[in-house]
Amino acid sequence: MAAINLTKGQRVEMGLQKAGIGLGWNPNTQASADPYDLDASAFLLGENGKLVSSDFFVFYNNPASPEGAVQSSGDNRDGEGDGDDETLFVNLSAVDPRVLEIIFVVTIHEADQRRQNFGQVRNAFIRIYDQSNNQEICKYELDEDFSTESAVEFGRLYRRGGAWKFEAIGRGHNGGLEGLLTQYS
Numbered sequence: 001m002a003a004i005n006l007t008k009g010q011r012v013e014m015g016l017q018k019a020g021i022g023l024g025w026n027p028n029t030q031a032s033a034d035p036y037d038l039d040a041s042a043f044l045l046g047e048n049g050k051l052v053s054s055d056f057f058v059f060y061n062n063p064a065s066p067e068g069a070v071q072s073s074g075d076n077r078d079g080e081g082d083g084d085d086e087t088l089f090v091n092l093s094a095v096d097p098r099v100l101e102i103i104f105v106v107t108i109h110e111a112d113q114r115r116q117n118f119g120q121v122r123n124a125f126i127r128i129y130d131q132s133n134n135q136e137i138c139k140y141e142l143d144e145d146f147s148t149e150s151a152v153e154f155g156r157l158y159r160r161g162g163a164w165k166f167e168a169i170g171r172g173h174n175g176g177l178e179g180l181l182t183q184y185s
């Protein structure tokens with residue numbers, strides 16, 4: 001079980017309107033000849049626990065959900081530089097009413113072919129924060145908590161009583177983004 005770093009979760013759960021999902025990592029040229037290309041993606045699910053439609057899968061080839069409520073900052077392919085290298089911006093007040101929960105995942109692109117996992121990536125993390133005050137709600141250190149894995153379901157935002165709440169999941173996988181897509185389609 002991975003360590004979960006929950007800080008001031010209760011307060012942030014109330015009235016959370018705009019959230020940022022920040023993914024950061026740094027290159028490690030000693031561990032692999034190929035760059036480490038981590039990707040943050042989102043599945044917007046309806047009442048059956050499946051994607052409302054394929055357009056509601058936000059990833060590097062579909063950088064925004066149809067109603068614009070989830071938008072990607074773009075695909076960073078090497079993690080050069082400090083801070084968040086990829087961000088998913090979520091405007092909860094704009095989410096399509098058919099969407100009941102949003103699952104956030106992080107995967108390593110072509111991890112199997114490149115024989116890569118999170119343990120090899122330097123300073124890899126994923127976090128969720130409240131955009132209104134930059135307060136962090138939850139953060140995983142991917143290289144420590146999921147060292148042998150190449151895909152993690154980070155957490156989910158879900159509707160409850162007219163408000164949105166965040167729940168940390170922290171479930172590692174090795175099936176890549178394709179495996180997760182199969183699960184939620």
Ligand SMILES: [Ca+2]
Pocket residue numbers: 037038039040075076077078086
């Ligand atoms: Ca990427």
Ligand SMILES: [Ca+2]
Pocket residue numbers: 024025026027079080081082083085
């Ligand atoms: Ca970086």
